[in-house]
Amino acid sequence: MKRTTIKELHQKIGEEVMIKGWVESYRRLGAKMAFIILRERTGQTQIICHNPSETLSKQTVIEVVGTVKEEKQSKYNGIEVAASYNNIKVISKAPEELPVGTSNKTETTFTTELNYNALTLRSERRSNIFKIEAEVINAFREFMRYNEFTEIHSTKLVKEGLEGGGEMFEVNYFGEKSYLSQSPQFYKQMMVGVYERVFEVGKVYRAEGSNSNRHLSEYIGLDMEMGFINSVEEIMEMEENMLKYVFGVLASKLRREIEYFGVNIPHIGNIPRITYTEAIEMIEQKYGNVEGEGFNNEMEIQISEIIKEKCGEEFVFITKYPLSKRPFYTMPSEEEGCSESFELIYKGMEITTGGQRIHNYEQLVESLKTNGFNPKEYEKYLMSFKYGMPPHGGCGIGTERIVKQLLNLNTVEQASLVPRTKSRFV
Numbered sequence: 134m135k136r137t138t139i140k141e142l143h144q145k146i147g148e149e150v151m152i153k154g155w156v157e158s159y160r161r162l163g164a165k166m167a168f169i170i171l172r173e174r175t176g177q178t179q180i181i182c183h184n185p186s187e188t189l190s191k192q193t194v195i196e197v198v199g200t201v202k203e204e205k206q207s208k209y210n211g212i213e214v215a216a217s218y219n220n221i222k223v224i225s226k227a228p229e230e231l232p233v234g235t236s237n238k239t240e241t242t243f244t245t246e247l248n249y250n251a252l253t254l255r256s257e258r259r260s261n262i263f264k265i266e267a268e269v270i271n272a273f274r275e276f277m278r279y280n281e282f283t284e285i286h287s288t289k290l291v292k293e294g295l296e297g298g299g300e301m302f303e304v305n306y307f308g309e310k311s312y313l314s315q316s317p318q319f320y321k322q323m324m325v326g327v328y329e330r331v332f333e334v335g336k337v338y339r340a341e342g343s344n345s346n347r348h349l350s351e352y353i354g355l356d357m358e359m360g361f362i363n364s365v366e367e368i369m370e371m372e373e374n375m376l377k378y379v380f381g382v383l384a385s386k387l388r389r390e391i392e393y394f395g396v397n398i399p400h401i402g403n404i405p406r407i408t409y410t411e412a413i414e415m416i417e418q419k420y421g422n423v424e425g426e427g428f429n430n431e432m433e434i435q436i437s438e439i440i441k442e443k444c445g446e447e448f449v450f451i452t453k454y455p456l457s458k459r460p461f462y463t464m465p466s467e468e469e470g471c472s473e474s475f476e477l478i479y480k481g482m483e484i485t486t487g488g489q490r491i492h493n494y495e496q497l498v499e500s501l502k503t504n505g506f507n508p509k510e511y512e513k514y515l516m517s518f519k520y521g522m523p524p525h526g527g528c529g530i531g532t533e534r535i536v537k538q539l540l541n542l543n544t545v546e547q548a549s550l551v552p553r554t555k556s557r558f559v
Contacts (some may be wrong), residue, residue, distance in 0.1 A: 134198065140175035142212050145201045152178070152214065153196045153224070155255070158236070159189045159416065170209075171197065172255075179204075179213040186218055191225035192255065202492030243547065250551070261390040263550060265383065266353075266536045270334055272382035273355050273530075276375045282330040287320035289313055289336060293510060300340035302350075313338035316529060318462070321358035322490060322519045325525045329360040337529075342555045343519060344432065346544035347482055351553040357542050365464070365473040365489040368526045369450050372477065372485060376448070377401050383539075394540045399447050405440055409471070410451040426455050435483035451476045452453075454488075461504040462497065464489040464526070473526075479537045494518040496504070500524060522542025 137150040153175030158467065161167045165437040169180040169189065180197055191252040199216025207213045233241055233249045238433065242488070246253040253259055274284070290306060291314045296357065302313040316524040317333050324331040359371065365503035383391060384398045391398055413423050416435050438451040456465055456472040474488025491497045499516050501508045508515065546552035 136295040137175055137207075138175045138303075139178045140173070142178060142201050142214070143210060145517050146203055146212070146355075147201065149198065150214070151198045152197065153316075154194070156189050156191055156195060156227075159248070160189065161185060162186065169195075171195070178209045179207050179482040181213055181215045182221065183217050185218075189223070190227050190229045191231060194225040194227075196224055206247065221299065225489075233484070243544070247552070247557075252385060254550075257393065261393050262536065262540065262542070262548060264390055265387055266532060266548060268383060268387055269379055269532060269535060270353065272356070273375065274334065275382070276378045277332040278359060280330070280368050280371070282326040282332045282359070283324070285317075285320065285324050285328075285331050285333050286335065287314070287317040288335060289338070301340060302338050307505075315339055317354070317356050318460075318516045320354055322462070322522070322525065322529055323393070323514070325358050325360040326517045326520075326522055329523070330358070332357040338437045343476050344476075344555055346546075347537075348536065348555060349473035349545055349549055349552060352545075352549065353532040355530040357525065358525060360523040360525040362413050362489065362524050362526055364485075365452070365475065365526055366406075368487050368528055369404075369452075369475060372487070372528055372530075373401065373404050378423070378441045391540070395537065396541055396556075399539075401448060403448060403449045404450055405444050405446055405451055407440075408415070408477075409451055409455065410453065412451050415439050428476070428478075428483070429460050430482075433478050433483055437478055437481040438523055449476060459488070461500045461506060462490050464491050475528075476525065477530075477534065482534055482538055484534045485530045486526050487526065488525070492518065492522045492524050494522075 134151045137145060137152055139152065142150070152171065154171040157170040157172045159167060159169055165184055167182040167185040167313065169182055171178055178380060183405055197216050198220040199214040202213055202215055203211060204213040205211050231252065233245055235253060246259070264388065264413060277284070280336065286458055290304060290311050292311055298500065299457045301315060304311045304313060314337070316337060317335060321331055323331065335354055336351055338348060338351055347549045357371070359368070362368065380398050416432055417423055419439060420435055425437055436449060440446055452475045453466055453471040454474045454476065455469060456470055459472045459474050466473050472488060476483045477485035491500055494515065497515065501511060533545045536548040537545045546554060546557065
């Protein structure tokens with residue numbers, strides 16, 4: 134008999150089927166009946182087991198042959214499967230006592246969850262997180278391809294820092310010193326000279342050493358770069374449309390999983406654009422003087438609260454960042470000391486950094502020198518510009534940060550399958 138999935142059961146009412154999965158719960162009701170909740174990839178269902186002879190431990194893998202019946206009181210789509218215990222086959226037996234619970238009612242620390250990661254990922258809460266994350270990535274890919282972006286896969290082993298800042302993870306590459314890549318930036322720009330529009334989904338490594346709830350040493354980057362732009366506004370418009378598409382896909386495909394967390398999928402209207410200077414003025418007007426350049430975590434929260442009050446939007450683009458706070462390849466603005474770059478903040482957390490890049494070879498060489506770099510060490514990167522590069526720009530997006538903010542998770546680590554931070558390597 135061919136296996137039937139749980140989502141197909143409503144088509145099989147009155148028929149005998151074979152289903153397979155994990156025992157989520159087992160409750161005996163007298164000597165002649167037991168209730169089993171079975172989980173598999175398409176959902177959960179209830180099984181009425183007649184004449185049980187022994188208890189089935191949680192997470193045991195079983196095969197069940199039974200009859201599909203309508204049962205209005207069943208919370209599993211009004212369906213249940215009736216089976217004799219003799220028609221239940223144990224495929225892989227789990228221990229009687231689990232080291233940690235996997236039910237929604239179980240309260241454990243995040244450290245305990247990670248200590249038993251393979252087991253606790255089976256809980257509805259944690260499995261929903263990564264199902265949602267997978268759909269965010271899939272929807273991003275769909276949008277990029279629809280808009281004629283070509284997917285690339287750049288190396289994660291590099292000889293030097295791509296952005297000239299931040300700590301890097303050193304790697305021994307056959308006796309030579311190399312590093313884990315901080316960004317696919319150079320390769321995105323190189324491939325703009327080939328395809329005009331490119332994107333990448335890949336791991337990014339940042340040895341920042343921060344112990345905040347928003348930093349990971351290894352995360353999933355969603356990167357895009359596009360050529361023949363007229364201004365940085367086109368990059369922001371593309372990202373805005375991408376986010377509208379991604380959240381639309383989540384609403385149509387994973388509404389139940391998202392509602393589990395008690396949150397609403399954001400409706401994006403027109404994301405406000407405010408300059409860095411305007412943002413600072415807004416913050417100072419409400420919260421007091423700001424010292425130094427750049428946005429810290431508290432300021433990101435503050436500007437989000439202000440924009441939420443003024444516009445009702447959960448997203449805000451901060452544009453015209455100080456040029457001194459941007460990498461050497463960032464296009465300077467006509468406004469003194471500013472750059473054609475932006476950050477996108479979502480509910481008090483920066484999820485994107487992007488902007489227009491310098492495409493002129495001589496200007497880029499001069500920018501390298503001004504920022505203290507030796508152009509000879511960047512000859513392979515500069516080659517793309519020496520032989521013709523159109524005006525272009527792009528952005529990098531942190532997948533885990535989007536998921537954290539969407540689901541109101543306590544920390545970005547909870548949105549990482551195997552989180553890597555300064556203090557956590559499990």
